[in-house]
Amino acid sequence: MTDSITFDGWTCPLFLRDTPNIVMGHGGGGTLSAELIENLFLPAFADDTLNTLGDSAALDLSHIFGADARIAFSTDSYVVKPLFFPGGNIGDLAVNGTVNDIAMSGAQPLYLSTGFILEEGLSLEVLGRIAETMGVAARKAGVRLVTGDTKVVDKNHGDAVFINTSGIGVIPAGINIAPTLARPGDVVIVSGDIGQHGVAVMSVREGLEFGTVIESDSAPLNNLVATMLGVTTDIHVLRDPTRGGVASSLNEIAKASRVGISFVESKLPVPPSVRAACEFLGLDPVYVANEGKLIAIVPRGVAEELLEAMRQHSLGLNSAIIGEVTDDRPGMVVAKTSLGGTRVVDMQLGEQLPRIC
Amino acid sequence: MTDSITFDGWTCPLFLRDTPNIVMGHGGGGTLSAELIENLFLPAFADDTLNTLGDSAALDLSHIFGADARIAFSTDSYVVKPLFFPGGNIGDLAVNGTVNDIAMSGAQPLYLSTGFILEEGLSLEVLGRIAETMGVAARKAGVRLVTGDTKVVDKNHGDAVFINTSGIGVIPAGINIAPTLARPGDVVIVSGDIGQHGVAVMSVREGLEFGTVIESDSAPLNNLVATMLGVTTDIHVLRDPTRGGVASSLNEIAKASRVGISFVESKLPVPPSVRAACEFLGLDPVYVANEGKLIAIVPRGVAEELLEAMRQHSLGLNSAIIGEVTDDRPGMVVAKTSLGGTRVVDMQLGEQLPRIC
DSSP, X not given: OOOOOOOTTOOOSSOOTTOSBOOGGGGTTSHHHHHHIIIIIHHHHOOHHHHTOOSSEEEEOHHHHOTTOEEEEEEEEEOOSSSEETTEEHHHHHHHHHHHHHHTTTOEEEEEEEEEEEETTOBHHHHHHHHHHHHHHXXXXXXXXXXXXXXXXXXXXXXXXXXXXXXXXXXXXXXXXXXXXXXXXXXXXXXXOOSHHHXXXXXXXXXXXXXXXXXXXXXXXXXXXXXXXXXXXXOOEEEOOOTTHHHHHHHHHHHHHTOEEEEEGGGSOOOHHHHHHHHHHTOOGGGSOOSSOOEEEEOHHHXXXXXXXXXXXXXXXXXXXXXXXXXXXXXXXXXXXXXXXXXXXXXXXXXXXXXXX | OOOOOOOTTOOOSSOOTTOSBOOGGGGTTSHHHHHHIXXXXXXXXXXXXXXXXXXXXXXXXXXXXXXXXXXXXXXXEEOOSSSEETTEEHHHHHHHHHHHHHHTTTOEEEEEEEEEEEETTOBHHHHHHHHHHHHHHHHHHTOEEEEEEEEEEOTTSSOSXXXXXXXXXXXXXXXXXXXXXXXXXXXXXXXXXXXXXXXXXXXXXXXXXXXSOOOOOOOOOHHHHHHHHXXXXXXXXXXXXXXXXXXXXXXXXXHHHTOEEEEEGGGSOOOHHHHHHXXXXXXXXXXXXXXXXXXXXXXXXXXXXXXXXXHHSTTOTTOEEEEEEESSSTTOEEEEOTTSOEEEOOOOSSOSSSSOO
């Protein structure tokens, strides 16, 4: 009677990329996130600074406060689940995360705001523990929590607690660090073991145990950055590879700077415990979130001295040069595999691990 | 057999003030909000600037940028329900609200951040309309949306969209405006008709109609403040009476400045439509939220000239002197009623209208 196909009742294992609705992947830091920003937010907001898409906005206040007065301004909301995980909780994650976003412009973070969205019924004892660790984390990072806001939403219209932290830092005179500044010939440094935060959160969420407990690497990176700037101000790009991991950060840099980036898989510091967990979970460590690591892209001439200094720092002990910036394949990231081949390391469409930060 | 009382199955019409859990009132801007901040957040965060509890934090950067370099920094999360209401939506509310918090320190707002927490399944068309109005509102207020973040939470773990906006402004040299600076003898000015935002949101939420549509007064107040500062820099306090309305703002000022405040009920500009709606809903207009009004506390000598200038401004047409600051009853707000009596206008414990902003 009819040849037409009806899709009612079908399920689709693939992302519907042209979905009319928000899907989890829009928050994953991958291609869907990028498309949402590019096609929806940027046209609506229409701002040149926003268009640079750095971890923070570099704001020039020289017309008000005089020569080279620049501040870095950043915001991040935290929706991690569960609230507590090995090595941290949503509170210190929210402090460290925004401290790091500011530090990635070379700025010294000074002030944070905190915005809480609480679900009716949340235990005050839990909220108290989170707030306590935020205070401790702020003092450890040398930043001040100076302004805040609290909203409450009805039960089942939130999820215990969401935290927004925004932050302000001061960019030292003469420092210019941005995702657009990678240049062919530069080398790529990562500041240590990758994949710990994502695996730590995933393990408690799934109730998994991997012999040893894998802890989140959540930590404030501003002191490490200050140490690096003490060695050389000739740093082109800094980025903390959080959502989407090292792979997504390198892709963002490659696109923003219109360069190619290649790295050697075997040079990536992946702890055996993370490697084992990733194999078990079917994850690729280069896409797994970090919360206490940075990627630095610097001229080859300063790389060895910088690496030396980073390895002296408690948050950079296992720093390594993992690759280089090339002028071929602009916008693309490739990995040299242990079998001698080369593979394209693309951005993921959505995310491997929802609600990781 | 037993005389003991068991509370199982009882329901309590009163707030449990010593509740171990978050209740809606903790987000209402009343006494419960104040207690949460004072007893939980302030001890955990331990910061002198936070302790001043202004709408924004005034940050002194003179040690970095030189003499009188000061910025105002503020944050607010918006969870208003429904997302769209007469006179606005969550997007322009989020822009105007943070613009106003910054303006209440006398600062000129310059930059905003936007943090979105989206619920899986939200229509992109709805998100697009919200983002569009944010862009329009920002341009109207003369501020730039320079940095942002987007997170997605699983269906039924959020509520369509929550927005955090944080903002930065520059405080002009010589301006000192803070909730602690009200002095006996000062007069209290309100910039126009009160109660519109709260009633507008409530009417659509409850599906009520009051003959005429009451629209939210959501608007950016920075230009009005600049106009006022053009008349005199001798302004002691500015406050936008949002959650908890005029009554809560006056109570906060009375407590922060350790003064009494008295106002005359009949001097308060309450439009007839708002008055009728409040009677119907059982609300007191002095506790109903506003999003485009300010309270100014100024020396008597500058009040008339200031009032004149405010009434010339489109956002201050119906400005009025409503009361004065006294040295008796410090920390207390009293209203002179139309019957010639006096009543204490206390802070509310929770809130009349949940999720109003």
